[in-house]
Amino acid sequence: MRIGEVADAAGLPAQTIRFYERRGLLPSPRRGPNGYREYDASVLTQLAFIRSGQAAGLTLVELAGILDLRRDGAVPCAHVDELLRTKLGVVHERQRELVLLEQEIEGLLGRSGRLDPADCTDSTICHILVPDS
Template sequence: MLIGELAHAAGLPSQTIRFYERKGLLPAAERGANGYRNYDESTLPRLRFVQSAQAAGLTLAEIGTVIDLRGDGNVPCSHVTTLIERKLIEVRARIKDLALLESELKVLIERSHRLDPDDCTDADVCNILSAVEG
């Protein structure tokens, strides 16, 4: 299939498919006499795998390692499990950071309701964000 057909089937722009091909996430397409890329039927499932892996939070480099393992004849399941376990740890850490940020923002909002904007000095820039509450 031509790149436009593949792009339509995958719901991706043609540019993305070309990018994935350059990064080695897709096998290089055969070229027709006209120079157009002709992708075989195995490319669409590969694209869907890349999309699923990205949706799970894997980077393109991580996805590449999975594809490389499979390409070398290895079953990548344990590697994928390790990657997604790491992602879960990262997500949980981000959630903690976001919860802390949420608390800090609530404090700042409460501060903003108590402070008078007329009390702001040029040195403070904005007394809501000043380190010392006045």
């Protein structure tokens, strides 16, 4: 398959596929006599893996590490499990931060409802965000 066919089949721009190649996520394809990239069907599986990993929050660096383990003959499942557990911890922490942010914004909106815009001065910029002195 040529890069356009791979791009269509994977639902990705050809530029993304070239980027993945430059980053080492995909092996360099063989070149035909005309110099065009020629891919085998396995690239679609690799692209699906990359997209799935990204959807789970894994970075391209993390995905490259997983792919390197597999290329070296190792089964990367334990490593992937560890990465996902770490990501889940980050998600839980972010959820806690978002709850606090939600409370802060709700408090500011409540403050906004109690304040008169006519009382807002140039020195406070916006008295919704500036606590009473």
